[in-house]
Amino acid sequence: MSNNNFDGDLEKFIKSLFASKNKKDKNVVDIKDAKVIKEKNKKPFDGRKFAKSAIVLTALFAVIVIILANIYIVKENEYRVVRQFGEVVKYENEPGINFKVPFIQSVTTLPKNLMTYDMTEEEINTLDKKRIIIDNYAVWRVTDPKALISNAGNLVNAESRMEEYIYSVIRTELGQLNYDDIINDENSSRGSINDKVTERVNELLTDGNFGIEVVDVRIRRTDLPEENEQSVYTRMISERESIAQKYLSEGDAEKNRIEAQTDRKVQELIATAKKEAALIRAEGESEAAKIYNREFSKDPEFYSLYRTLESYKKTIDDDTMIILPSDSPYAKILSGYLE
Template sequence: MTNDKNPFKSMEEKFLEKQRAKQAQGDSKVAGTIPPTKKPIEVKKFAKWALVLTALFAIAVILMANIFVVKENEYRVVRQFGEITRIVKDPGINIKIPFIQSVTTLPKNQMVYNVSESEINTKDKKRIIIDNYAIWKITDARKMISNARNIVNAELRMEEYIYSVVLAELGQLTYAEVINDDKDKNNTSSRGDLNDRVTMRVNELLDEGNFGIEVVDVRMKRIDLPQENEQSIYTRMISERQSTAQKYLSEGDAEKRAIEAETDREVTELLATAKKDAAVIHAEGEAEAAKIYNDTFSKDPEFYNLYRTLQSYSKTIGEDTMIILPADSPYAKVLTGYFE
């Protein structure tokens, strides 16, 4: 066979062509007419809808890629060709121009920065190592980006200012005033409101440079001595504490002696006054007793003689006493009951 084509397929195609021709001429009532195929029309509709869906999907993807959400604790910086076009502060949903604008984030909440350790000389020429930390925040994102570029540079500039201010402030205090934060009766420490002064001065320098950041607080974490000076300082501190303790002991001993002397003087005065009052009272009692005796015995002299005689007996006669009395002696007369 020289022809590989299907003869039945060729006949079908010829038949379909005749039917299309008749339909084109308006003869639509011919028996056995087969309507034209709808496959090309359906393919075109499908391609159209596919194109529409693809376009919608691409638009949705582009929109989703260019929508950004601003949170409560952040700034969103919108740039166009590297230049800042706007800074969004309020939380919510925003959109940027596709392929032209970009969005970066800056924190709005307070941050903690550990300042590098540094050696500082006090007023009395003592070297100490100060370790500080700072709590800070961004107040104006546009100024911060314009003058510091990023957070790292802003922290470095803040650290420079903190170091210079702390150096100036501690240079006016002695070593003892720096390490001693005890408060007096007025609730005031020996180094005063050092942290407040440092914070205020650092903020003044940052405002002058328009860095758009604010230091909330600067605090000392640790105060150390250089290793080569540590032992000598400890020795001196021990000596000073011992000297102070001895001073307190001497003052306490002197105060003790003064109190004891004052107490002895008051006791002596009280005893002398008491003895004087007792002597006066005793003398008055003796006088009153003598008066009573005189008034009583003057009423009966004989009874008085008897009473006095009996008193002399009680004083002169003991248990083993032997008395020899003349018959005419007063004792004998009293004992015998004879009275002239």
């Protein structure tokens, strides 16, 4: 069974085909007409209004850029110096946000904290005509940025002027001292030299109004020129050996003096002891004699016997031959006859 609406009728099919084509053409015509009407109703482009908006936005953007470009921030460890046509008009040292006049003012940054400046080595002459090389450094800071910019121009010029003053003062101070006084650690006057140099340099910087202050100047190292080192070392060794020999001689002299004093004290002590011993011995013998006399007086016969026996100690030894008569006291005693 056929599924179309024409049921084999060719005429109906052709009519319907052309009717569909005419409908499509009509729709296309309607769309074209709508576009034409819309284009007729559209307003013409206004170029002046667009240019005005662009100018306003550009001006606003330029104002923002100018404002941001002329804002400067002051930090805690720095100065911000404002200059107008090259002249310093003010400087800021308190932290915060500030604004400068556009186009005619500029801002320069200077450090506020302490700075260390290592100076180049210089050769100077001492009072005893010795040449030495001095190496030192300085600790300094900016105290008046306006004076620094006005009289020195920048930090490099300020450091150069400071270095010139420092070496001038050091040359003057060390030129009044002998070489040995400078290098001798036991009698060094560097501490006072450093203080004098610092004080004098600050006076010169103040007179010149450079807006900086030297906090401390320190001599880090003193060296000899290479051509003078060996001769000076040889002389120093000779001097040290002479000083050592002097100390040794003084030590030997002190030793001999102490030994002599000790020997004299020993002899005095021995003599005093002997004297005291003799006195004590004499007193003892005197007391013993008194005791002997008192006891022997009680029995004269015993005393006679005691004296006889004591004489035997001195007259008889192992090699003694005694020939005695039978009635002598010795013979009687030796034979045991006591009556």
